[in-house]
Amino acid sequence: MIPKRYTITSALPYANGPVHIGHLAGVYVPADIYVRYLRLNEADVLFVGGSDEHGVPITMRAKKEGTSPQQIVDKYHALIKDSFKEFGISFNVYSRTSAPIHKETSSNFFLDLERKGVFEEKTTEQYFDPKAQQFLADRYIVGACPKCGFENAYGDQCENCGSTLSPSELIHPKSMLSGEKPILKETKHWYLPLNKYEDWLKTWILEDHKNWKANVYGQCKSWLDQGLQSRAVTRDLDWGVPVPVAGAEGKVLYVWFDAPIGYISATKAYFMEQAKENPGERQDWEKYWKSEDTKLVHFIGKDNIVFHCIIFPVMLKAHGQYILPENVPANEFLNLEGNKISTSRNWAVWLHEYLLEFPGKQDVLRYTLTANAPETKDNDFTWKDFQSKNNNELVAILGNFVNRAVVLTHKYFEGKIPEAGNLESIDLVLCEQLKALPEKIAHSIEHYRFREALAYMMDVARAGNKYLADTEPWKLIKTDEARVKTILNLALQVVANLSVLCEPFMPFTALKLQNMLQIHAFKWADAGKTELLPKDHLIKEPELLFEKIEDETIAMQVKKLQDTKIANEAEKVVIAEAKGPIAFEDFQKMDIRVATIIEAEKVAKTKKLLKLKLDTGLDTRTVVSGIAEFYEPEKIIGQQVCLVVNLAPREIKGILSQGMILMVENSNGQLSFVSPIENAANGSSVS
Numbered sequence: 244m245i246p247k248r249y250t251i252t253s254a255l256p257y258a259n260g261p262v263h264i265g266h267l268a269g270v271y272v273p274a275d276i277y278v279r280y281l282r283l284n285e286a287d288v289l290f291v292g293g294s295d296e297h298g299v300p301i302t303m304r305a306k307k308e309g310t311s312p313q314q315i316v317d318k319y320h321a322l323i324k325d326s327f328k329e330f331g332i333s334f335n336v337y338s339r340t341s342a343p344i345h346k347e348t349s350s351n352f353f354l355d356l357e358r359k360g361v362f363e364e365k366t367t368e369q370y371f372d373p374k375a376q377q378f379l380a381d382r383y384i385v386g387a388c389p390k391c392g393f394e395n396a397y398g399d400q401c402e403n404c405g406s407t408l409s410p411s412e413l414i415h416p417k418s419m420l421s422g423e424k425p426i427l428k429e430t431k432h433w434y435l436p437l438n439k440y441e442d443w444l445k446t447w448i449l450e451d452h453k454n455w456k457a458n459v460y461g462q463c464k465s466w467l468d469q470g471l472q473s474r475a476v477t478r479d480l481d482w483g484v485p486v487p488v489a490g491a492e493g494k495v496l497y498v499w500f501d502a503p504i505g506y507i508s509a510t511k512a513y514f515m516e517q518a519k520e521n522p523g524e525r526q527d528w529e530k531y532w533k534s535e536d537t538k539l540v541h542f543i544g545k546d547n548i549v550f551h552c553i554i555f556p557v558m559l560k561a562h563g564q565y566i567l568p569e570n571v572p573a574n575e576f577l578n579l580e581g582n583k584i585s586t587s588r589n590w591a592v593w594l595h596e597y598l599l600e601f602p603g604k605q606d607v608l609r610y611t612l613t614a615n616a617p618e619t620k621d622n623d624f625t626w627k628d629f630q631s632k633n634n635n636e637l638v639a640i641l642g643n644f645v646n647r648a649v650v651l652t653h654k655y656f657e658g659k660i661p662e663a664g665n666l667e668s669i670d671l672v673l674c675e676q677l678k679a680l681p682e683k684i685a686h687s688i689e690h691y692r693f694r695e696a697l698a699y700m701m702d703v704a705r706a707g708n709k710y711l712a713d714t715e716p717w718k719l720i721k722t723d724e725a726r727v728k729t730i731l732n733l734a735l736q737v738v739a740n741l742s743v744l745c746e747p748f749m750p751f752t753a754l755k756l757q758n759m760l761q762i763h764a765f766k767w768a769d770a771g772k773t774e775l776l777p778k779d780h781l782i783k784e785p786e787l788l789f790e791k792i793e794d795e796t797i798a799m800q801v802k803k804l805q806d807t808k809i810a811n812e813a814e815k816v817v818i819a820e821a822k823g824p825i826a827f828e829d830f831q832k833m834d835i836r837v838a839t840i841i842e843a844e845k846v847a848k849t850k851k852l853l854k855l856k857l858d859t860g861l862d863t864r865t866v867v868s869g870i871a872e873f874y875e876p877e878k879i880i881g882q883q884v885c886l887v888v889n890l891a892p893r894e895i896k897g898i899l900s901q902g903m904i905l906m907v908e909n910s911n912g913q914l915s916f917v918s919p920i921e922n923a924a925n926g927s928s929v930s
C-alpha cells in the first residue's frame with residue numbers, strides 16, 4: 244500500500260547541552276534526507292522534532308550551574324533549535340516538552356491508560372538518600388553494571404554496554420547527590436506491564452517487521468528473548484509532568500514515558516500554529532497519528548531502540564487509537580578521532596562552534612557525515628577524512644564539473660544554453676547513466692541506505708566530470724563549434740539534474756545551483772531528463788560551490804581536540820582529603836634542608852629505586868629514593884632538592900637511607916623534585 248501521508252519523527256535531543264556531529268550523523272541528517280526526498284516527490288509529509296526537557300540530568304545540570312531546570316532547558320532549547328535551522332534540518336515543527344500542550348497531551352495519555360486499567364500500581368522499596376532527603380531515580384544513582392561490570396553505570400542505563408537497568412540492579416550503589424550509600428524506603432509507582440505485551444511484540448516485530456535494519460531487529464530480538472518485565476513509568480522527582488491522579492503528589496511521569504508523546508504534542512503544536520495563520524482552514528493533526536494510511540517512521544540512535552521499538556509501541560497499542568511505527572531506522576554511534584563522543588568530557592565537534600569556524604560550509608559537514616554515516620556499525624569522524632572528502636570529492640569532482648560547464652558556456656556562448664545537435668555514442672552513454680541513477684538513489688533512500696544513495700548522487704557528478712574530460716570541448720572549440728554546443732548542452736542538463744538530486748543531501752548547494760542556472764526547484768520526477776534547460780535560456784556567472792580546505796585549518800581543529808584531551812587529564816587529578824590540624828611545635832620538629840645530589844646510581848635488581856649521595860651542608864649522606872622511573876641517574880647530578888634530614892634512618896634493600904627527599908606527584912602519578920627557585924646554599928633551612 245502506498246501511504247497517503249508520512250509522519251517522520253527524529254529523536255528529541257536532550258536539552259542539557261548543545262548538539263554535536265554525532266547527533267547530526269546518527270539522526271537528523273538521515274531524517275532530513277528522507278523528508279526532503281519525500282517532499283521532492285510531492286508527498287504529504289510532516290517532519291516532527293523538539294527538545295526533551297525533563298528527566299534527572301537536567302535537574303543535576305541545574306544544580307551544578309546553580310540555576311533552575313527551566314533556565315537550563317530555555318538556554319539549550321534555543322541553542323539546539325538554532326543549530327538545526329542553520330544546518331537546514333527542515334522540521335515542520337520543532338517543539339519542546341516543557342510546553343503546556345505537551346503537559347496536557349502526556350497527562351491525558353497517562354489518564355487514558357490509567358482508566359483502561361493498563362497500569363499496575365506497586366509499592367516497593369526504592370533507594371533514598373537520607374542526607375539529601377530524596378529518592379534516587381535514574382541518574383541520581385550510580386554503581387557497577389551487573390551486565391558488564393562498568394563502574395559508573397547509571398540507575399537507568401549503562402553507557403558502556405547499553406543495557407537498560409533499574410537502580411536495584413546496581414552493584415555497590417552510591418548517591419550522586421551526597422556520594423553516600425543510599426537506604427531503602429517504601430514508595431508507590433505506576434508500572435507498564437511490558438510482559439503482558441510480549442506475545443504481541445514477538446509477532447509484530449519478529450514476524451511482521453523482518454525488514455527492519457539488522458542492528459534494530461537484533462536488539463529487539465535479544466530483548467524479547469530475555470523476557471520483558473513491568474517498568475515503572477513514574478518517578479519521585481519535582482521536575483517533569485506531574486502524575487495526574489490523586490495521591491501522587493511529588494511524583495512525575497518518567498521522562499521516557501513522556502518524551503515520545505512529545506512527537507504527538509509537537510504535531511498538535513504545529514497545527515495550532517497553522518490554525519492561527521490560516522483561520523478558515525480545517526486543520527487535523529489526528530490523521531498524522533491515527534489514520535492507517537499514514538506511514539510513521541522514527542529516526543533515532545541505537546541507545547533509543549528499546550524505547551521506540553518496545554516501550555512506546557506498547558503505550559500506543561495499549562491506548563488503542565494510534566498507528567504504530569512502520570520502521571525505526573536506528574543508526575549506530577559516530578566516534579570522533581577514535582574516541583567515543585562525550586558531552587561531559589567535551590569530546591565532540593559542537594555544531595554551534597562549527598558554524599562559527601566553517602561559515603557557509605554546512606553542506607560539507609552534511610556530506611562528510613552522510614558519506615561516513617554509522618548505518619551498520621560504529622564509525623569514526625576524523626578531520627583528515629573531512630578535509631579529503633571536501634578537497635578530493637566536493638571540490639575536485641562536483642565543484643570542478645559544475646564550474647567548467649558554467650564557465651565554458653559563458654566563454655563561448657555568452658551564458659546562453661546552446662542547442663544540442665546529433666548525439667554521438669559518448670553522449671548516449673552519459674544520457675543512459677543520467678536516466679538510471681535517479682532511480683538507484685531513490686531506491687537507496689527508501690531503504691534507509693543514505694551512504695549508498697549519496698554515492699550514486701556523486702556518480703552523476705562523476706559521470707559529468709568524466710564526460711567533459713573525455714570530450715575536451717576547450718580543444719574542440721577551434722574546429723567544431725556545433726559539437727561543443729551539444730557537449731555543453733548535455734553537461735548543463737547534468738548540472739540541472741544535480742540541482743534536484745543533491746537537494747536531500749546538500750540543500751544549500753542545491754539552492755546555489757538553482758540560482759546559477761536561473762531555474763526553479765525541479766521535482767524528483769524531472770530527474771533523469773536531458774531537456775530541463777531550454778535552448779537560449781540565460782544562466783548566471785559561476786559562483787564557487789566548494790573551496791579547498793587547507794592543512795592549517797585541519798591542524799587547528801586537531802590541536803583543539805588535543806587541548807581538550809590535556810584539559811581532561813588535568814581534571815582527573817584526585818585531590819587528597821585535607822588532614823587534621825597539627826601544632827606549630829609539631830611542624831617545627833621537622834628539619835628540612837636544601838641539599839645537592841652529588842652521586843646517583845640505580846639500586847641493583849629494582850625498578851624504582853635510586854641510591855643518591857647528597858651534600859646537605861651538614862654532611863655527605865646516602866638516601867634511597869623511589870624515583871628511578873622518572874629520572875635518569877646521570878641527569879640529576881647537581882640537582883638541588885629539599886630533604887627531611889632528621890627522619891629516622893631506614894634500611895632499604897640493604898642500604899641505610901638517611902632522610903627523605905620531598906617530591907610532588909602529578910595527575911599521571913609522575914614524581915618531580917621540589918627545589919628552591921633561586922639557588923640556595925646547601926644546608927639552608929626550609930620553614
Ligand SMILES: [Zn+2]
Pocket residue numbers: 388389390391392393396401402403404405406
Ligand atoms: Zn554495562
